[in-house]
Amino acid sequence: MSTGLAAPTERATRPWVAAISLANAGLYTAWFGPILTLLGIQAERFAGDDKEAALAWILGIGALFSTAANPVFGALSDRTTSRFGRRLPWIVAGTTGGVASLVLLAFAPNLTVVTVGWCLAQLSLNANLAAITAAVPDHVPHRQRGTVGGYLGLAQTVGSVVGAGLAAAAGGITGGYLACAAFLVIATVPYVVMRRDLVLDRADRPPFSWTTFAKGFWVSPRRHPDFAWAWLTRFLINLGFAIGLVYLLYYLDDEVGYGDPETGVFLLSALNSLALLVTVVGAGALSDRVGRRRVFVLVAGVVMAGSTLSLGGWSTWPTTVAAVIVLGLGMGIFTSVDLALMIDVLPEAADRGKDLGVINIANALPQVLAPVIAAPLVATLGYPALYAAAAAAALAGAVLVFQIKSVR
Template sequence: MMTDNLAGPQSGAGSRGVALSEPTVSVRKRWTTSVVLVNVGINAAFFGPIQVLLGQQAIHFSEPEKEGILALVTGAGAAVSLVANPLFGTFSDRSVSRFGRRVPWVFIGALLGTIGLLGLTVAPSVGAMMLLWCLVQLGCNGALAAITAAVPDQVPVRERGRIGGLASMGTVVGILMGAAIGAVVAGNYAFGYVLCAVALVAGMVPYLFLSNDQVLSRADRPPFSWPAFFKGFWISPRMYPDFGWAWITRFLVNVGNHLVTLYLLFFLRDAVGFDNPEFGVLVLTGIYAVLTLVTAVIGGRWTDRVGKRKPFVIGSSAIIALAALILAFAPTWPGALVGAAVLGVGYGAYLAVDFALLTQVLPSAASRGKDLGVINVANSLPQVIAPIIAWPLVTVLGGYVTLYVVAAVIGLLGAVFVVKIKGVD
């Protein structure tokens, strides 16, 4: 049971050291709810376009070249996210705003994302579509970096599996909402982008008033220099090997996951032959979402109870790989249903437990936002790499069977490297 954290935001003078201390008091239920809602909004804004809307817009511009257009647009957007995550995380680490370190950047990120989504409704060309999607990625990844850092800022280590599981619920609900938007707009992708923008704004607003964000005093902010600023984005795997292995693990699992989901709309349309692929994406995402929600909550609580992270990460990564193999060798509607269910079971536990593990290998409390931003690059970089890998696999090197087998192998490598982490059980 969560109890109220009676400590509110501190003034600049009174907060000396508070923003950088390790939290010990349980967070409020309403704070947790607000974090979940931010995750819902961000992921609806991400996955509504990624799963359906960008694909529909690519078909609008050129049916024969739709795979290449989608790969170009999503790859460029993901490249922007590589910079946005650590950059916004660093800005939030150093922010001495009276509203706290994280709140201003959640707001700015959501604003940029909303502008980009609304701009996509009238994009006149593939080039404009790509630039506006890059703006969405810039804003949403910036907001994500700030809200992610808020968890180790305020949640004690003993509760991070549970809170990570609840935050993952927001991620999954956002993914499901994005798929629902893609299905209900019936090909009207412009209206879909508007709905995604509304979800992003609605998810952000409660956090602005319920954040309990600690204020960083100017005395606690380190001096700024450009060399130190750029050098800070490199976290030496020699000095922090657990951080390095955790990054590699998340990167590989996410490459495998993105290879599975990138062309899902086209997979149902071209390989499975499903009559209504947009509705099919919604059904599969719904199955995946329900099981992810269940396993995220159960896995998060279970890992907190037993005090171990690695066995859960290894097992869930293997289950995700199994889901890819099911899609590879059973490219039918029943096979897709089973694959979605297996993916949900694996990914829910992975989201909750891997996040808890990551918060325990961060190098410094003073740079949580930046360090988690670097970790989030392991979420974003696969979005760049996955289209580069997927396009030739689907169009030249064997089609969807090859694509999903490769996804499974890459995901399993992620499970293998978890054993290299020594500082967390």
């Protein structure tokens, strides 16, 4: 029986790729429905004029939980010897906890319960994310990772559109959360039913001690410089993206003067998704074909920076639409090669889940920092400064990707 530690050599099947992509879409629906719309509406309902600060606290505290949870659950999945596999039990547990958390948020009576519910959602959904991400190097060979990464990136964006759409169409906060919870379950079931997971033999499970477990979350930049540069690249580009999106609902309402900002967020998310469709799968397949990753990250960062700068320069609905489309093109290029690049620099096969969890901190930590950066920038300098900061972060990540030497 395979232990899951050897590098896979056979191509992942289309049904498996489709099922894990759908599960990923369900996961991001549960994330982005609240982030893009529902949490902002609740912050405004309970905090009034202090909505920006309230939303910053909710997202920031929740992201701290996300930052800690992802590598922990990844490490736990590395050591799981269930007969159902290493990753599948955590996908089931994360989905179950995510549904319960979204139900709690649906009926939250105040900001305290909203914050607690969002923190629980971050814990649960990160258990799911850690397992899904680690399943890719378990099953996908090197020559196919760009393509599969493209499909997972596409699923992430589709999830954001579905989340925003369900939040807008469900007719209220309660309906929005319950709709997102239902879609999470529906999207995850096909992957779970397939039961295609690699089982770790007990003899191959790494010995456990709390000291070793804690130390394992530090990956030395000196010993593994490419891992460190890849982490920083992902962090900076995701920081730029998070800064650009964190106040999109309020930007449409307060700066653009769009009459229905909730519907506006949904429309923009849909356009972003359509633009991403143009680049995400094709760029990933092209990356596999030419054997290069870094140049795609450079192009993506430059394109994303241009789009966010235009948001700060021209606060009109047509400009916002165009900028979001361009942002989707850039994000599609980045996400198509991002996961493949990260997997290519992993230090140890036995710690795939944990190391990918550490890398995924580069996704979660920007959620903490984005509202911290955004709130004072908007309050003191306005939205042009906010989107200039987003552009600077994306450009920095695009340039620093060339410090990675083991990946072309």
